[in-house]
Amino acid sequence: MKVVEVSDSKVVDSKKALAQVVEDWNQAASPWDPAALTAVYEDDGLMYAGRPHHVVGREAIHEYFASYVGDIFSAHLTMPDPFIRELGEGALLVQGPVYFKFVLSGDEHTRTTMRGTLVLVNRSGRWRILQHHFSSVPDAPPLGRN
Numbered sequence: 001m002k003v004v005e006v007s008d009s010k011v012v013d014s015k016k017a018l019a020q021v022v023e024d025w026n027q028a029a030s031p032w033d034p035a036a037l038t039a040v041y042e043d044d045g046l047m048y049a050g051r052p053h054h055v056v057g058r059e060a061i062h063e064y065f066a067s068y069v070g071d072i073f074s075a076h077l078t079m080p081d082p083f084i085r086e087l088g089e090g091a092l093l094v095q096g097p098v099y100f101k102f103v104l105s106g107d108e109h110t111r112t113t114m115r116g117t118l119v120l121v122n123r124s125g126r127w128r129i130l131q132h133h134f135s136s137v138p139d140a141p142p143l144g145r146n
Helices: 008-029 034-038 058-066
Strands: 002-004 041-048 072-078 083-088 091-104 108-123 126-136
Touching: 008 034, 008 072, 008 083, 008 091, 008 108, 008 126, 034 058, 041 058
Parallel strands: 002 083, 041 126
Antiparallel strands: 072 091, 083 091, 091 108, 108 126
């Protein structure tokens, strides 16, 4: 894990913050529980994820996760080598590769690697996701050439 622009004492806190959010997300995603997943996000959270549309706010985040019910039975994510930057007191930017394992309908097991950016905030003593953007890793730079 690479931590940039964070003092030594805050490196540990930053790692703990990310570990807590990842653990909360994984507990909610296994088994797939839209309400529990939504609770990992702030009320005013923003998300670009696996569907093509932008998701804004708690109700929309819940609808997003609920849209996968019946397709995803469980999911697990890891962010083993992120860069972390402190944005201010109680706010972190986390960016790096994200590895997913899924159990899908029909007991199909899949894996995918994505690029991820999270903004984590600590409000009321609990770290949650304020902004979430995951995207596919391109095969080549997206220059518009075939």
